Amino acid sequence: xxxxxxxxxxxxxxxxxxxxxxxxxxxxxxxxxxxxxxxxxxxxxxxxxxxxxxxxxxxxxxxxxxxxxxxxxxxxxxxxxxxxxxxxxxxxxxxxxxxxxxxxxxxxxxxxxxxxxxxxxxxxxxxxxxxxxxxxxxxxxxxxxxxxxxxxxxxxxxxxxxxxxxxxxxxxxxxxxxxxxxxxxxxxxxxxxxxxxxxxxxx
Amino acid sequence: xxxxxxxxxxxxxxxxxxxxxxxxxxxxxxxxxxxxxxxxxxxxxxxxxxxxxxxxxxxxxxxxxxxxxxxxxxxxxxxxxxxxxxxxxxxxxxxxxxxxxxxxxxxxxxxxxxxxxxxxxxxxxxxxxxxxxxxxxxxxxxxxxxxxxxxxxxxxxxxxxxxxxxxxxxxxxxxxxxxxxxxxxxxxxxxxxxxxxxxxxxx
Numbered sequence: 001x002x003x004x005x006x007x008x009x010x011x012x013x014x015x016x017x018x019x020x021x022x023x024x025x026x027x028x029x030x031x032x033x034x035x036x037x038x039x040x041x042x043x044x045x046x047x048x049x050x051x052x053x054x055x056x057x058x059x060x061x062x063x064x065x066x067x068x069x070x071x072x073x074x075x076x077x078x079x080x081x082x083x084x085x086x087x088x089x090x091x092x093x094x095x096x097x098x099x100x101x102x103x104x105x106x107x108x109x110x111x112x113x114x115x116x117x118x119x120x121x122x123x124x125x126x127x128x129x130x131x132x133x134x135x136x137x138x139x140x141x142x143x144x145x146x147x148x149x150x151x152x153x154x155x156x157x158x159x160x161x162x163x164x165x166x167x168x169x170x171x172x173x174x175x176x177x178x179x180x181x182x183x184x185x186x187x188x189x190x191x192x193x194x195x196x197x198x199x200x201x202x203x
Numbered sequence: 204x205x206x207x208x209x210x211x212x213x214x215x216x217x218x219x220x221x222x223x224x225x226x227x228x229x230x231x232x233x234x235x236x237x238x239x240x241x242x243x244x245x246x247x248x249x250x251x252x253x254x255x256x257x258x259x260x261x262x263x264x265x266x267x268x269x270x271x272x273x274x275x276x277x278x279x280x281x282x283x284x285x286x287x288x289x290x291x292x293x294x295x296x297x298x299x300x301x302x303x304x305x306x307x308x309x310x311x312x313x314x315x316x317x318x319x320x321x322x323x324x325x326x327x328x329x330x331x332x333x334x335x336x337x338x339x340x341x342x343x344x345x346x347x348x349x350x351x352x353x354x355x356x357x358x359x360x361x362x363x364x365x366x367x368x369x370x371x372x373x374x375x376x377x378x379x380x381x382x383x384x385x386x387x388x389x390x391x392x393x394x395x396x397x398x399x400x401x402x403x404x405x406x
Binding site: 052053061064066067068070071072074075078087088090091092094095097098099101102103106125126129130133144147148 | 255256264267269270271273274275277278281290291293294295297298300301302304305306309328329332333336347350351
């Protein structure tokens with residue numbers, strides 16, 4: 001078994017997502033911390049060696065480097081019961097994971113960063129214009145999630161899967177980005193359901 | 204074998220991506236066309252029955268509906284040699300597919316739509332402000348792709364895979380969004396390599 005090193009910033013829910021997946025699988029990850037606010041994932045050394053895209057998380061597997069939080073989570077969960085064996089259910093897990101990176105994270109993630117870590121008075125003109133745009137799009141994504149969870153306890157196949165872990169990460173801290181989760185009671189109940197799974201760890 | 208129906212708009216490279224995957228696999232897809240410019244994927248009937256997210260493509264598999272172009276492509280390619288058997292290479296395919304939906308498509312896709320189909324004079328204030336932002340971010344993504352392809356003939360494992368199909372879709376029409384592919388000679392050579400694969404079909 002090769003040593004696994006997670007290159008991460010603890011303030012990132014994309015990194016937490018990987019840690020939560022590993023915790024459920026009982027996989028030990030060694031951690032290397034970077035401060036994205038200080039540009040530590042944009043240094044020439046990081047771009048050359050760890051990830052040309054300048055993002056964390058990156059999973060180091062022996063001498064290979066794997067970026068993208070959802071690709072890392074899939075790598076860790078391969079062959080486990082976090083991924084359904086059924087071909088259509090497996091594709092449905094992927095569907096929610098792509099939804100997460102396209103509709104949920106790009107709206108909730110920046111708003112958390114801008115409101116909690118950068119501060120609204122330090123936003124540039126484009127960020128200020130995007131605040132209402134991302135707020136609206138994030139609420140559309142949360143409403144879609146709430147509608148699905150009105151009829152399902154978990155996202156796929158009526159049982160806990162990697163899809164729940166991946167979508168939990170940003171959803172459970174959406175309040176830090178100014179979203180009111182009280183508007184989404186089915187999402188709130190699902191968050192509690194996910195957090196009460198054996199093996200759960202806090203961010 | 205269940206009948207497969209692709210709900211699509213032929214102007215969308217996300218839909219072409221699915222058709223190209225199916226062509227390489229020799230899978231027949233029945234097609235239902237919608238015009239996204241006329242809001243045909245936003246009707247109450249579409250939202251209720253086909254996809255609550257109001258997007259195409261959606262693959263209908265019997266009475267199940269699978270959204271998200273990359274989840275559909277993965278569903279079709281499961282078990283084929285478009286997906287490497289090696290666990291790390293398989294994760295690397297996923298990595299490029301998440302990169303595509305996070306860094307490439309959200310920048311190139313809207314610019315193609317705005318410049319080729321909507322028209323620059325019909326953009327609203329936010330779209331006008333985002334033009335240079337998405338142009339810059341799209342060029343960063345293309346430069347990263349070019350750097351990788353300077354050292355590799357294909358994206359993963361030195362052979363043609365689902366990653367090449369998925370990233371080909373938007374990259375090969377980036378010019379319609381105002382991007383100059385002449386700046387990315389390794390990308391241009393790779394586009395030719397992908398287009399010369401047996402089984403290739405045009406958009």
